[in-house]
Amino acid sequence: MPGAIYAEGLVKTFGEVRALDGVDLDVPEGTVLGMLGPNGAGKTTAVRVLTTLLRPDRGRAEVAGIDVLAHPDRVRRAIGLSGQFAAVDEYLTGRENLTMVGQLYQMSGRDAKRRAGELLERFNLSDAADRTAKTYSGGMRRRLDLAAALVVSPPVMFMDEPTTGLDPRNRQALWEVIEELVAGGTTLLLTTQYLEEADRLAHDICVVDHGKVIARGTSDQLKARTGGERVEVVVHAAEHIPVAEAVLNGFGKGEGTIEPHTRKITVPVAGGAKLLAEIIRELDTRGVEIDDIGLRRPTLDDVFISLTGHVAEAADGSGESGADADGGTGGRQKKGRKATGPGEPAAVRETAGGGTADGDRGTADKEGVK
Amino acid sequence: MTTASQQAQPPAPVHSPRQRGGIGGSVRDSLVVGKRNLIRMMRIPEVVIFGLIQPIMFVVLFTYVFGGSILIPGAPSGNAQAYREFLMAGIFAQTVTFATAGAGAGIADDMHKGLIDRFRSLPMSRGAVLTGRTLADLVQTALTLVVLAVVALLIGWRTHENLAKVLAGFALLLLLGYAFSWIGALIGLSVRTPEAATSGGLIWLFPLTFISNAFVPVNGMPAVLQHVAEWNPFSATVAAARELFGNTNQHVPKSVTGAWPMEHPVVASVIWSLLIIAVFRTLAVRKYRSATA
Incomplete structure (x- = not known):
């Protein structure tokens, strides 16, 4: 039984660049997969394919049990996407932004307004609800963007570098929101460049580089493997x-x-x-x-x-x-x-794309005795 | 007298429960996006105001700078009034085509900011983002025409037909503007930045609107340009509006080359505009489906 997010052999090339070079993913329902990789590794491309924004050259994918290529519109009803940029209309107020998204999720105007109010409350934006998003701080925009992705409480969420560019306090606050969300049973695919973020939020981690998954496992397993x-x-x-x-x-x-x-x-x-x-x-x-x-x-x-x-x-x-x-x-x-x-790196790389790491002797401690 | 047809009203939100897909859903999604764009326009009034200044400037420049020198054949004493009446349909038509740049820049901006990605990840109608934008531009174009008509009246432009015909003339102008905003939509989806969309949406409009019957009678042009001008889709709407406003002049022949659109300007104008919408809407929606920010 494939997970809530499932992909097999995804390939996508842009000219000479193989942005995805045979990516397999399987995220069990209710868990968080942290996708880790440098800029240009293919993380965003993977998210775009899974959220129906981009057609892969090869491979297949299922989200919430729905074939992404065959029924993109049904997939869109089951997902929320929070992209790399806070995709909110800066000339609309927070409330207008969320109401519009609700209506485009095919809610009635009244339902969309009510839902917007709830989300503004939950994301601590009530005071700023009727100001245009242009006046929001970076952290507030991010929260609004995340709220927009949650309008219909989708069972599957995609977040592409949700905390990039945020200061530590705002990052912390956003992490708490995400943890709450996951506690509620949402399946989440999260891309990040911050290892700390993956460590804290993800059940499983896959490391992506040059369009390939080069390692996967829990945070502890990966650490154990490194030596x-x-x-x-x-x-x-x-x-x-x-x-x-x-x-x-x-x-x-x-x-x-x-x-x-x-x-x-x-x-x-x-x-x-x-x-x-x-x-x-x-x-x-x-x-x-x-x-x-x-x-x-x-x-x-x-x-x-x-x-x-x-x-x-x-x-x-x-x-x-x-x-x-x-x-x-x-x-x-x-x-x-x-x-x-x-356990030197070369050996680790051999298993790239394969199963999970063996061994589980590491601990999550970052700091030793000082 | 003309108060110009305020044809498109700001779309009111429709409270229909959970329509999915189909024409109804598509219309509703377009209105939701259209409303969003109108709110934006109201909050960035500079754009609307600059959009008004340009055509007013053209009216004044053409009337007072060129007007004295451009001879309308057979015009009675003091040909300034004859040219004024000849000119207005051309200025109106040129003004509505500038909607292209607005639509293009708006959509390019949405692409740039990642908003198009958000829309494309929502279970909404595929054409609605673009339709909503073009509808909002239509409202802005209508507003511009109202102001421009008032300015034209103030400097002596007059119509000589009944109100219904005059309104029909403005309706044809709006239809042309709507058609051109779809060209803008395609440009906006095709370029990388809003700045490129603005200039890319404007440059080609100058030859298009000048090699036409808009500002001078075609009979003064070289033979080749006469053909181009008379088959120019833009000329058809100018000729149609001129006819419906009663601004034609018995000394200026309907057609020099005998081109069909000039003989039947109203029908030709409708056909050209619908054709442009059909072609560019199809291309733009296809582009939107595969758009990548």
Whole structure:
């Protein structure tokens, strides 16, 4: 039984660019799929295909059990879309915007007005309801846009980078709204560049790059796959680096990295907090003064970098995200990625498009001991 | 006397419960979108006001700058009045074609801001976004014509037929304007920015409206242009409006080349406008279905 959002072998090319290169998706009803990827990875194209805005060259898709290509109009009745831009008419008031959308969902004028009132209330826009959207802040516009997508309480929602460009407070507020929505049973496909967002909201995550799904699994599974924990030490003085490095290599289970300008040494370890205590004692014995030390578990950022070879925000499109993920172009962004040990990226990539990651030993903690 | 036909009234919202698809649903969706565009126009009055200034400027410039030099054949003493009457139908017709730019820019703007995506993801009639826009433009065009007619009357333009015929003349002008707003809709969907839609919607209007019978009698043009001018769809409406306003002049022949549209301007005007609507509406709706922002 396919999920509420289901896609098989979606391909879409724009001229030379393969925006979608065989994407498969399956989102069980009532769950959230976080689609993670850099700019230009194909996230928006996937959303556009699933929301009937774009016909794929190949492949098939079902949303809420309805064939997207055969019955686009029936799909439109079952979905809500909140796109990358806040698609509201800025010369209409919040209330007028929502009423119009309600009427275009084929509600009667009276029902549409009543529903608009409810949504304005719920999204904390009642005070601004009769002002034109032009006067709204970015966060308010986003909320209005989201409200417009929810006019008919659709069973399936698509949100394309819903919090891009929002300040942290507004992002937090929007997350709460989304969580509430999902608690109510809505199936959601969410694209994002913010790993934190996927970590917090999504049940399952798929990482997309160059039009392909290159990994999928829960947040923990993906993190576990990226490799285990690491110890990071910042020494007080640059001359202590060689000694500290020797100490850390003694405890580590792989090659570490050094960032001289920040005096930071990172080394992969196995052994957790107990090991950390030993390292601190040893450094102390050897007279190394430290500014900071911590046990670091992989974040989705690490997952992302190891899988795609570049950071989420900076899509360089250099096409070297292949087996090169390990060698890399250097630079600070790749710190600590050189020595992830056995579960190195190349191996992870092999399973691209396949099932879920194995293993579930990671924890969601981002910060170790400080 | 002319108060110009306020044919299209601002569409009132229809409270019909859950019509789905079909003509009824399509009309209702178009009115919902039309109302939205009219609200926008009211909140950006600059656009309407600039839209008024341009034709008024043309009336004044043509009447007082060119009017003294353009000779209407056989006109009695002081030909300024003869030219004034000859000119107005042309100015009116040119004014309604400027609706093209408005429709184009509006739709390009909606594309640009992602609103077209929102509309396309809704279970609404496929043509309604464009129909709503063109209907709203029709209202604006009607308003412009009213103001322009008043200005024309003030500077001495007079009609010489009964009110019904005069209103019919304005109806034909509005129909032409509506047809041209569909050309604008297609342009708006085809270009990348609202700015491009505005200029793309205007440049070709100048040769189109000048190689016609709108501003000067065709008989002064080279033979080739005479043919072009007399078959120009735009000329048919100008000739029809001129006839219905009673602004024809016995010394200016209906047709120089014997072109059929000039011999039957009213019928020709209706046919041309409906043809333009049929062709460009089809193309625009098809483009809309596959539009990508």
